[in-house]
Amino acid sequence: MPVPFLDLKAQYASIKREIDPAIQAVVDSCAFASGPFVEKFEKAFAEYCGAKHCIGVGNGTSALELILRAYGIGRGDEVITVANSFFASAEAISLANATPILVDCNEDDALIDTTKIEQAITKKTKAIIPVHLYGQCADMDTVIAIAKKHSLIVIEDACQAHGSLYKGKKAGLPAETLAKAGSMAHAGAFSFYPGKNLGAYGEGGAVTTNDEAIAKKIRMLRDHGMPEKYKHAIVGKNERMDGIQGAVLSVKLPHLDAWNNARRKNAALYRELLTDNPNVKLFTAHADRSSNYHLFVMRVKNRDVVQEKLKQQGISTGIHYPIPIHLQEAYAGIWKKGDFPVAENMAGEILSLPMFPELTEEQIRDVCAVL
Numbered sequence: 001m002p003v004p005f006l007d008l009k010a011q012y013a014s015i016k017r018e019i020d021p022a023i024q025a026v027v028d029s030c031a032f033a034s035g036p037f038v039e040k041f042e043k044a045f046a047e048y049c050g051a052k053h054c055i056g057v058g059n060g061t062s063a064l065e066l067i068l069r070a071y072g073i074g075r076g077d078e079v080i081t082v083a084n085s086f087f088a089s090a091e092a093i094s095l096a097n098a099t100p101i102l103v104d105c106n107e108d109d110a111l112i113d114t115t116k117i118e119q120a121i122t123k124k125t126k127a128i129i130p131v132h133l134y135g136q137c138a139d140m141d142t143v144i145a146i147a148k149k150h151s152l153i154v155i156e157d158a159c160q161a162h163g164s165l166y167k168g169k170k171a172g173l174p175a176e177t178l179a180k181a182g183s184m185a186h187a188g189a190f191s192f193y194p195g196k197n198l199g200a201y202g203e204g205g206a207v208t209t210n211d212e213a214i215a216k217k218i219r220m221l222r223d224h225g226m227p228e229k230y231k232h233a234i235v236g237k238n239e240r241m242d243g244i245q246g247a248v249l250s251v252k253l254p255h256l257d258a259w260n261n262a263r264r265k266n267a268a269l270y271r272e273l274l275t276d277n278p279n280v281k282l283f284t285a286h287a288d289r290s291s292n293y294h295l296f297v298m299r300v301k302n303r304d305v306v307q308e309k310l311k312q313q314g315i316s317t318g319i320h321y322p323i324p325i326h327l328q329e330a331y332a333g334i335w336k337k338g339d340f341p342v343a344e345n346m347a348g349e350i351l352s353l354p355m356f357p358e359l360t361e362e363q364i365r366d367v368c369a370v371l
């Protein structure tokens, strides 16, 4: 049976009756750039994440860049992030004119190795960007403790972690004490790229923060540095969110928890069926965190052969990501092969299996049978 990696058409079909009039309402009102549809979504998403403020922007990369700029981080400053993330985690640091400093990831969960952070801190370090990779939250308690000790800003790269939870759950605390991605640090950055758990119908991103001054500054930065029309207090950018994206995301947000739960159920079945497969290594799903399973990634030694065999059976997979950040051409001459061995070895073995809410039990069983 063919199994796609992702099925955006299936999701659209399930919400078409809500989406189509929502888009039509934007067209009817001509509120295309920023405006009431974006504001409505910002309010709802701030509440969803448990953050005081949400600022809609053009994409996740800009969300990270604008947070850095709002904190005054730029030329001469260093910002720490992890070597095995999507390139944009480091790229945003470069775009803010600061210097990305990479650390390796953990073997067991692919998240930032917090034991490597302190040795990467220098007098120039201003911030740490832990990445909630594949949807599982990084070890935020340790990151925040290190940051407090060294007076650093912590920015969550939550671009893959809409609705991911951290701590609280197992301790039997009431739901409101669960820490959600994007609410745990100074600020969080989200991407609403179409394939994300909460995906726009185009590009989109957001910043979440409890810091009112930073929220205000990011609102200015995303709109040519304007506190009011045609008054430019600072040099900003054009990173406004589209009205259509605000409307689409407002329709989708109430479905997010159900979609994430469907992904969790799919992941549980993958885990059950793959646990005894001697060729496959699964990443640790920490008991005190609840991933949104943006991706279901596993390790397999002869990855390229396995991927090809799956393809021959009509099963689409992905690699997130085949080349770690430090070995990308864009950063040639800064790092060398061997600098982050865990990330490097992992890049040659990781394989992302089909994962989306509408994936059926039969499809998962087929994928696992072929594996």
Ligand SMILES: Cc1ncc(COP(=O)(O)O)c(C=O)c1O
Residues within 6 Å of the ligand: 059, 060, 061, 062, 085, 086, 088, 089, 131, 157, 159, 160, 190, 191, 192, 193, 204, 205
């Ligand atoms: C971890 C991570 N950081 C940053 C980004 C950048 O987001 P965008 O593509 O919306 O700019 C992404 C998007 O894929 C991501 O996965």
